[in-house]
Amino acid sequence: MCYLRSCIVKAGGTGRATQMGKTGEETGADGSMVSIADYYAGKNVLITGATGFMGKVLVEKLLRSCPEVQTLYLLVRPKAGQSMHERVSDMMKCKLFDRVREDNPDFHQKIVPISSELTQPALAISPEDVERLTSCVNIIFHCAATIRFDEPLKHALQLNVMATQQLLNLAQQMHHLQAFIHISTAYANCNRRHIDEIIYPPPVEPKKLIDSLEWMEDSIVRDITPRLIGDRPNTYTYTKALAECVVQRESSKLSIGIIRPSIVGASWQEPFPGWIDNFNGPSGVFIAAGKGILRTMRANNDAVADLIPVDVVINLTLAAGWYTAVHRPKAALVYNCTTGGINPFHWGEIEHHVMSSFKRNPLEQAFRRPNANITSNYLMNQYWILVSHKFPALIYDLYLRLSGQKPQMMRIFNRLHKAIGLLEYFSSQDWEWNSENMNMLMSHLSPEDRKTFNFDVRQLNWPEYIENYCIGTKKYVLNEDMSDIPAAKQHLRKLRNIRYTFNTLLLVFIWRVFIARSQMARNIWYFVVSLCFKFLSYFRASSTLTN
Numbered sequence: 002m003c004y005l006r007s008c009i010v011k012a013g014g015t016g017r018a019t020q021m022g023k024t025g026e027e028t029g030a031d032g033s034m035v036s037i038a039d040y041y042a043g044k045n046v047l048i049t050g051a052t053g054f055m056g057k058v059l060v061e062k063l064l065r066s067c068p069e070v071q072t073l074y075l076l077v078r079p080k081a082g083q084s085m086h087e088r089v090s091d092m093m094k095c096k097l098f099d100r101v102r103e104d105n106p107d108f109h110q111k112i113v114p115i116s117s118e119l120t121q122p123a124l125a126i127s128p129e130d131v132e133r134l135t136s137c138v139n140i141i142f143h144c145a146a147t148i149r150f151d152e153p154l155k156h157a158l159q160l161n162v163m164a165t166q167q168l169l170n171l172a173q174q175m176h177h178l179q180a181f182i183h184i185s186t187a188y189a190n191c192n193r194r195h196i197d198e199i200i201y202p203p204p205v206e207p208k209k210l211i212d213s214l215e216w217m218e219d220s221i222v223r224d225i226t227p228r229l230i231g232d233r234p235n236t237y238t239y240t241k242a243l244a245e246c247v248v249q250r251e252s253s254k255l256s257i258g259i260i261r262p263s264i265v266g267a268s269w270q271e272p273f274p275g276w277i278d279n280f281n282g283p284s285g286v287f288i289a290a291g292k293g294i295l296r297t298m299r300a301n302n303d304a305v306a307d308l309i310p311v312d313v314v315i316n317l318t319l320a321a322g323w324y325t326a327v328h329r330p331k332a333a334l335v336y337n338c339t340t341g342g343i344n345p346f347h348w349g350e351i352e353h354h355v356m357s358s359f360k361r362n363p364l365e366q367a368f369r370r371p372n373a374n375i376t377s378n379y380l381m382n383q384y385w386i387l388v389s390h391k392f393p394a395l396i397y398d399l400y401l402r403l404s405g406q407k408p409q410m411m412r413i414f415n416r417l418h419k420a421i422g423l424l425e426y427f428s429s430q431d432w433e434w435n436s437e438n439m440n441m442l443m444s445h446l447s448p449e450d451r452k453t454f455n456f457d458v459r460q461l462n463w464p465e466y467i468e469n470y471c472i473g474t475k476k477y478v479l480n481e482d483m484s485d486i487p488a489a490k491q492h493l494r495k496l497r498n499i500r501y502t503f504n505t506l507l508l509v510f511i512w513r514v515f516i517a518r519s520q521m522a523r524n525i526w527y528f529v530v531s532l533c534f535k536f537l538s539y540f541r542a543s544s545t546l547t548n
């Protein structure tokens with residue numbers, strides 16, 4: 002088998018003119034530090050979560066910018082009636098891989114899917130696959146996780162903590178492992194305002210929690226979850242904090258790097274601007290606003306919107322993998338991967354740019370003209386939910402019922418309210434992250450690597466990024482065609498006319514009701530009308546005189 006052969010030939014080596022330095026540093030033949038691409042040349046890389054948003058971008062970037070990488074082993078499970086092979090083959094057909102495909106049409110030969118269900122004992126990897134992996138893997142990127150905010154605690158614990166522990170156990174059996182890179186989140190410690198690049202004491206001893214939840218009924222776990230997560234907003238951030246602690250405990254045995262991205266958004270530059278494939282985080286909010294469904298949301302205009310483009314996170318991740326393997330730091334290094342402290346942008350500015358971008362590049366079949374506003378005032382938000390969400394939904398559902406269709410708008414709004422209710426915690430306050438390790442890493446890169454693996458967010462132009470992000474949601478999440486923009490604009494004009502007509506009719510109706518009931522209203526009405534006539538006749542007289 003070609004992978005087995007490649008494992009034997011390349012295990013532990015780089016396949017290039019590199020050698021291990023005295024301190025474990027990999028150096029070129031001339032003694033200089035190897036570049037990132039040279040480091041990955043000939044390496045066998047294990048990736049979890051490769052079918053996810055960030056995993057895909059990681060696989061793509063490795064194949065494109067480190068073309069001599071040996072093999073990428075992807076731990077994948079079958080899902081939704083598709084085998085793991087079908088899933089990986091579908092993934093490689095996606096537009097994200099167009100540039101790699103152009104450079105190397107045979108790139109799929111470097112990808113080896115390994116069947117694995119991370120919530121199962123020993124990750125459900127077959128003994129043969131364990132043998133294969135332990136004999137040749139050089140570096141691990143652990144991206145898999147459940148990122149749902151409403152995940153039941155037991156499942157979040159199983160996947161985010163226990164699977165991480167099992168992967169670390171597997172890593173320790175690997176004969177040629179040089180680095181273990183764990184993807185965490187900048188919000189793992191969101192119960193703090195200032196977050197350093199350290200691992201904070203866990204909210205609870207992970208093993209004790211795992212042992213005690215094991216025998217508990219799901220309903221009991223559900224009842225005690227709020228008490229357990231304490232001042233964290235959800236099971237996701239709670240279990241990611243526990244996972245960091247589990248990872249740190251292995252740092253005497255493995256060389257470890259922990260990446261903490263904030264809110265990961267569409268790509269900034271690579272492989273092309275605006276690539277995004279899901280509704281997570283702000284993407285779903287942008288789409289709902291672009292479709293004219295979302296009109297109001299609780300967020301603080303002046304709070305920093307700590308968005309970070311996915312390609313920046315992946316470039317930093319690959320650079321951290323290189324640094325960890327080459328320098329073998331004694332303790333796990335944490336990289337807060339954020340923008341707020343370096344190039345801040347605020348939710349109020351995001352709102353403005355998202356709205357104007359969707360006006361220039363409207364989404365198809367919008368429900369209403371895009372016009373969303375954010376407010377930090379709870380009552381104001383509730384008022385707008387009633388007036389701009391629930392009332393129009395009621396009217397539209399009534400229209401659907403009358404025309405013999407199934408009402409659906411109220412159901413959509415209920416789901417939207419659940420989703421934004423879970424996100425508001427993150428958009429209503431701001432945090433301060435220390436990003437010294439990100440700067441330190443940048444200073445270690447050669448000028449060439451700084452360009453190829455760019456994670457310098459000082460260069461990020463936010464308005465341009467948000468424009469590409471919104472276009473990305475249209476093209477890659479909703480699969481809409483840019484050539485349909487004139488029709489979408491026409492649809493918005495139609496919606497505007499409907500709104501004007503509706504507002505005028507409503508005004509006339511209210512006024513008629515009012516006039517019929519009040520002498521004072523009638524007097525005001527006659528006064529206003531006579532004033533208008535006087536103004537008109539004055540205007541006509543003065544224009545006749547001038548001519």
Ligand SMILES: CCCCC/C=C\C/C=C\CCCCCCCC(=O)SCCNC(=O)CCNC(=O)[C@H](O)C(C)(C)COP(=O)(O)OP(=O)(O)OC[C@H]1O[C@@H](n2cnc3c(N)ncnc32)[C@H](O)[C@@H]1OP(=O)(O)O
Nearest residue numbers: 148149150151186280281282283285290373420424427428
């Ligand atoms: C224009 C004004 C803009 C101003 C911007 C203001 C604020 C920005 C908003 C948010 C910023 C905060 C982001 C915080 C991120 C924190 C950083 C992290 O650590 S990242 C991890 C991020 N994780 C998530 O984002 C996951 C959140 N999602 C969930 O937990 C769940 O999906 C859910 C929201 C609870 C919904 O669960 P449910 O079971 O009801 O549904 P499904 O997940 O099965 O999805 C059903 C359906 O809906 C689509 N979907 C999912 N999420 C959204 C969404 N946010 N908006 C719209 N639609 C969404 C999903 O794709 C499914 O579609 P389909 O049925 O077609 O497959």
Ligand SMILES: NC(=O)C1=CN([C@@H]2O[C@H](COP(=O)(O)OP(=O)(O)OC[C@H]3O[C@@H](n4cnc5c(N)ncnc54)[C@H](OP(=O)(O)O)[C@@H]3O)[C@@H](O)[C@H]2O)C=CC1
Nearest residue numbers: 050051052053054055118119120144145146185186262265
């Ligand atoms: N997205 C974001 O904004 C942020 C993400 N992060 C972190 O980045 C990492 C990647 O996130 P992202 O790519 O957005 O997440 P996705 O939800 O897009 O991807 C999750 C990945 O994990 C895999 N996975 C989930 N459950 C299992 C399982 N039981 N067995 C095997 N594989 C499984 C999924 O596989 P499958 O396709 O089979 O479901 C998928 O490949 C996570 O660790 C997350 O915590 C951190 C900060 C922000």
